[in-house]
Amino acid sequence: MNGIIFFKTADLAFIKEFYNKVLELPLWLDQGKCAIFQNGNMLLGFCQADKAETEGTITFFVPAPSDVDALHKTLQHIAVDAPKANPEYSIYHFWAKDPEGRNLEFQAFKHPLETHISLEEGLTMRRSIRNYTSQPVPQEMLEKVFELCRYAPTACNMQSYYYVVIKQRDVLEKIVNLRGPAGEPILASPYAIAVASRGELSRRKVQDACIAAYHLTLAAKAHGLGTCWVTDMDKDEVKNLLGVPHDDYIACIMPIGFPAESFPKPKRHEVSSFVRYV
Numbered sequence: 201m202n203g204i205i206f207f208k209t210a211d212l213a214f215i216k217e218f219y220n221k222v223l224e225l226p227l228w229l230d231q232g233k234c235a236i237f238q239n240g241n242m243l244l245g246f247c248q249a250d251k252a253e254t255e256g257t258i259t260f261f262v263p264a265p266s267d268v269d270a271l272h273k274t275l276q277h278i279a280v281d282a283p284k285a286n287p288e289y290s291i292y293h294f295w296a297k298d299p300e301g302r303n304l305e306f307q308a309f310k311h312p313l314e315t316h317i318s319l320e321e322g323l324t325m326r327r328s329i330r331n332y333t334s335q336p337v338p339q340e341m342l343e344k345v346f347e348l349c350r351y352a353p354t355a356c357n358m359q360s361y362y363y364v365v366i367k368q369r370d371v372l373e374k375i376v377n378l379r380g381p382a383g384e385p386i387l388a389s390p391y392a393i394a395v396a397s398r399g400e401l402s403r404r405k406v407q408d409a410c411i412a413a414y415h416l417t418l419a420a421k422a423h424g425l426g427t428c429w430v431t432d433m434d435k436d437e438v439k440n441l442l443g444v445p446h447d448d449y450i451a452c453i454m455p456i457g458f459p460a461e462s463f464p465k466p467k468r469h470e471v472s473s474f475v476r477y478v
């Protein structure tokens with residue numbers, strides 16, 4: 201079952217402009233007298249009425265305290281206080297008001313959390329993360345990420361891919377030494393994952409491993425974790441270090457961890473520049 205929370209507004213056009221342009225919530229459904237916005241797992245509706253309903257609180261949560269700080273910078277004009285910790289709920293948050301006086305709260309939970317992001321948000325907001333907190337990903341969370349990785353597509357459904365979790369610091373350092381500066385993100389998180397595929401199983405080992413790597417980036421994002429591709433890892437020296445057979449293919453090695461940096465939605469080429477119809 202899905203759900204929508206509706207509020208009455210005295211000025212639908214104005215409120216639409218605010219939630220869409222200032223808070224950047226995509227308009228999910230425009231029903232004329234009501235407008236419904238989508239934000240992650242939240243569907244938030246406003247309907248034209250004589251009087252605005254302003255009771256309650258609309259809380260938005262983001263993965264990390266640094267995201268709360270970034271939001272505070274862009275939303276300073278509507279904020280009513282500065283970001284601060286609230287130990288009672290183990291959150292980091294600030295308060296703001298919408299133009300009709302509703303309480304808005306922007307927060308991050310300071311403990312591991314089942315993340316709620318839509319596939320669309322995962323696709324648009326995933327970024328390469330090169331700074332991480334020192335907190336290792338709990339095993340339970342890692343297993344949930346790998347559970348999602350079971351569903352990556354593979355040539356002939358051979359499921360030739362596999363992941364090698366590398367926790368040994370000296371092994372990670374040797375790998376980075378082989379790669380040079382572009383490999384440094386590997387050392388930024390407590391551990392890293394090599395994404396490989398079995399040569400004996402698939403004639404499409406390169407594609408299988410690359411898709412499995414991208415599946416991992418998205419599965420990690422779905423759980424609030426960051427990753428960063430480091431390529432040029434399909435080398436005998438790396439395979440020797442990891443005990444990977446020489447006929448297998450290593451698509452990349454990725455750090456995985458809790459991001460210590462955040463980015464707005466990036467600017468990218470317009471669709472018209474990379475799609476053509478024949």
Ligand SMILES: Cc1cc2nc3c(=O)[nH]c(=O)nc-3n(C[C@H](O)[C@H](O)[C@H](O)COP(=O)(O)O)c2cc1C
Nearest residue numbers: 326327328329330382383385428429430431432466
């Ligand atoms: C095939 C591939 C190879 C990459 N190799 C590296 C790498 O060796 N080191 C690194 O720091 N980032 C690497 N990246 C990350 C890219 O720099 C990054 O995806 C790109 O700048 C776009 O930024 P975004 O991922 O934050 O959207 C690689 C990404 C891809 C897809």
